[in-house]
Amino acid sequence: MAYTVLARRYRSKTFDEVIGQDPVARTLRSAIEHDRVAHAYLFCGTRGVGKTTMARILARALNCEKGPTAEPCGKCDICESIHRGDDMDVLEIDGASNNSVDDVRQIRDNVHYRPARARFKIYYIDEVHMLSSSAFNALLKTLEEPPEHVKFIFSTTEPEKLPATVLSRCQRFDFRAVPTDLIAAHLKMICKKEKVKPQADAIQAIAREGRGSVRDAITLLDQVIAVGDGVVTLDAVRETVGAVAGEDVLAVIGACADGDHGGALARFGDLLAGGTDIRSLLEQLMRQVRDLLVVATCGPEAQLLDAFGPDRERLAEVAEKLSVPALVACLGYLGEARTRARWVVDARPIAELALVRMASLSEMEPLPQVVARLEALEASLAGAAPAAPPSDEKKKRPAGGEAPDRRRKLQDAMNDPVVRKAVDIFEGRVCNVED
Numbered sequence: 001m002a003y004t005v006l007a008r009r010y011r012s013k014t015f016d017e018v019i020g021q022d023p024v025a026r027t028l029r030s031a032i033e034h035d036r037v038a039h040a041y042l043f044c045g046t047r048g049v050g051k052t053t054m055a056r057i058l059a060r061a062l063n064c065e066k067g068p069t070a071e072p073c074g075k076c077d078i079c080e081s082i083h084r085g086d087d088m089d090v091l092e093i094d095g096a097s098n099n100s101v102d103d104v105r106q107i108r109d110n111v112h113y114r115p116a117r118a119r120f121k122i123y124y125i126d127e128v129h130m131l132s133s134s135a136f137n138a139l140l141k142t143l144e145e146p147p148e149h150v151k152f153i154f155s156t157t158e159p160e161k162l163p164a165t166v167l168s169r170c171q172r173f174d175f176r177a178v179p180t181d182l183i184a185a186h187l188k189m190i191c192k193k194e195k196v197k198p199q200a201d202a203i204q205a206i207a208r209e210g211r212g213s214v215r216d217a218i219t220l221l222d223q224v225i226a227v228g229d230g231v232v233t234l235d236a237v238r239e240t241v242g243a244v245a246g247e248d249v250l251a252v253i254g255a256c257a258d259g260d261h262g263g264a265l266a267r268f269g270d271l272l273a274g275g276t277d278i279r280s281l282l283e284q285l286m287r288q289v290r291d292l293l294v295v296a297t298c299g300p301e302a303q304l305l306d307a308f309g310p311d312r313e314r315l316a317e318v319a320e321k322l323s324v325p326a327l328v329a330c331l332g333y334l335g336e337a338r339t340r341a342r343w344v345v346d347a348r349p350i351a352e353l354a355l356v357r358m359a360s361l362s363e364m365e366p367l368p369q370v371v372a373r374l375e376a377l378e379a380s381l382a383g384a385a386p387a388a389p390p391s392d393e394k395k396k397r398p399a400g401g402e403a404p405d406r407r408r409k410l411q412d413a414m415n416d417p418v419v420r421k422a423v424d425i426f427e428g429r430v431c432n433v434e435d
């Protein structure tokens with residue numbers, strides 16, 4: 001028998017089985033129980049969170065031979081063909097490739113024919129935001145008054161692209177990203193049924209890599225099982241997603257934190273030599289800096305840390321050396337590099353520039369010290385004591401109009417290139433000129 005991918009084999013079949021979308025499942029179940037099913041639904045949410053699965057379950061609930069029922073039997077011909085996605089009365093349409101007016105006209109002309117064998121004719125249009133605006137217009141009339149036997153279910157990852165006229169005609173459900181713990185529990189269940197032995201941290205890593213998408217996580221598990229020959233290890237996960245060991249990535253950042261430009265570049269070079277893609281490395285550096293930021297702001301015990309990160313002690317050690325503003329600046333440099341790296345053939349100089357800028361952060365004086373020095377400078381220019389004055393004192397400037405003579409002197413001073421440069425650097429102004 002041909003191999004069916006895990007994501008399909010373990011697709012949920014009932015409202016109760018759907019992972020992490022309880023509010024949606026509950027509302028739909030109740031609509032069926034009370035015979036208040038709307039004629040058009042809109043499912044919003046990122047990929048792999050259960051929109052298509054939920055649409056198929058709703059279709060089964062409506063069309064099951066024993067229905068309409070919130071507990072479709074799962075055994076009748078209709079239930080089975082809907083679950084496979086090839087039922088003749090449940091038409092699954094990919095909005096991205098059927099987005100023209102003609103495609104929608106075809107739907108519009110067909111809605112009037114009764115379903116072939118079930119109660120309802122159900123149109124499931126995936127990625128509905130891809131329809132052209134004229135296609136939306138062609139759909140509106142049907143959407144407003146569809147025949148009794150027709151239900152529409154739309155799904156989209158980008159609801160903000162839908163016209164208000166469509167939004168207002170649908171009952172909208174927002175699918176949330178599925179929490180990592182729920183995904184991990186689901187993966188464990190699959191491993192058990194597939195009789196593969198997973199390492200606990202490997203399952204957790206796969207669940208985190210899914211980033212809220214059950215399908216992405218299961219697909220990754222499938223790959224890891226194939227790589228590990230039936231065993232699921234953290235190394236196999238890392239290898240599959242092309243992740244470098246967290247310690248090695250952290251070492252690059254550690255060198256930056258020490259102001260060791262050469263060390264940072266050398267370590268980065270080692271990772272590249274190991275065959276890791278430069279863009280993926282930038283991504284991993286960002287994730288690691290983000291982890292440091294989590295440690296710096298929430299403490300090393302936070303549950304929000306990355307799947308392949310090094311141990312918490314090591315993270316805390318590096319986090320000690322970097323202030324929160326410095327970490328924020330690092331994220332900015334890396335983010336900028338990642339964006340620019342998309343458009344060039346050789347992204348290495350761009351990545352290295354980001355690292356050098358990060359390593360240079362330690363040479364910069366902390367902002368409060370700079371402010372104190374500026375205040376002291378300002379005070380000395382104003383003829384006051386050179387020591388840094390309290391901050392409210394510096395605001396006391398000569399009130400009202402300055403004598404014309406004094407103003408001219410100040411103007412002359414400002415015309416001097418050296419003075420102007422100084423004013424530029426310190427972002428201050430000239431207050432007094434001694435003759």
Ligand SMILES: [Zn+2]
Pocket residue numbers: 064065066072073074075076077078079080
């Ligand atoms: Zn059934």
